[in-house]
Amino acid sequence: MDFVKIILFISLIYGLYAKQKLPAGACVSKIVNGKLVQVGDCEKNDGSDIVRLIKKSRDEKIKAETKCDVTYKKKCYRAVVYEVQNVTVNDIEAICKSKNGKPANIYDLKHYQLLLPYLRSLMPAGQTWIEICTGMEYKNNHLLLSDVRPITIATEVWYPNYPRSTASLTNVGVRIAEDPESAYQGMFDHPPSLSFQGVICEI
Missing domain, CATH: 3.10.100.10 (Mannose-Binding Protein A, subunit A)
Structure with missing residues (x-):
């Protein structure tokens, strides 16, 4: 029984810590293994996050390709x-x-x-x-x-x-x-x- 309480307590602490890391209303989006992964308050579902991430990825690629040697x-x-x-x-x-x-x-x-x-x-x-x-x-x-x-x-x-x-x-x-x-x-x-x-x- 004590073991279960300890696990619940650790889960509660971890959950509070995770909440503190992301400010209210924040949405963090990443592309992981070709899929969009979102953490936080991500109510907007109009595809703008995907477009922004693709543009950022493309800009970084162009920057690397045009680097001066x-x-x-x-x-x-x-x-x-x-x-x-x-x-x-x-x-x-x-x-x-x-x-x-x-x-x-x-x-x-x-x-x-x-x-x-x-x-x-x-x-x-x-x-x-x-x-x-x-x-x-x-x-x-x-x-x-x-x-x-x-x-x-x-x-x-x-x-x-x-x-x-x-x-x-x-x-x-x-x-x-x-x-x-x-x-x-x-x-x-x-x-x-x-x-x-x-x-x-x-x-």
Whole structure:
């Protein structure tokens, strides 16, 4: 009998404690295992809680997807890197669009030096180098931004013996070596048919 009284007493205390935690009129809604769970005074049953939770979830997802991995001159950069070379120039627009961006430009030596350690950090295990697409082109001995404006960039940015003036080498990629001190890394012009491990996007 005493045992039953103790259990009832504990239940009463727990109930009072739970009531104190939620102020009168409060309704707490959560999505648990795909179902709406409500605790408290939840008389409103017009679906607005579900809409609010879905919107919050969507906003958090968008925020995570548009997070800047590198910021330069108020522009945001994120790269998509795969373990295999399966990305061509024809793919990069769609890949970057899925990240709410476009294939990126590299604007100057400082920008290039900022991107290198970041791109190196994305290198799949066991690989000693990766090649990444940009949104830039090299035509008629001019480096062009994605909006076709010509720019001049420091020679240190280019891979040794690049750029080349061969007419078919119209697109620009970046080769990143695992060793930061390697001389064999930098931007290079290439044919559109070449496959890469990813793309750097400007968001």
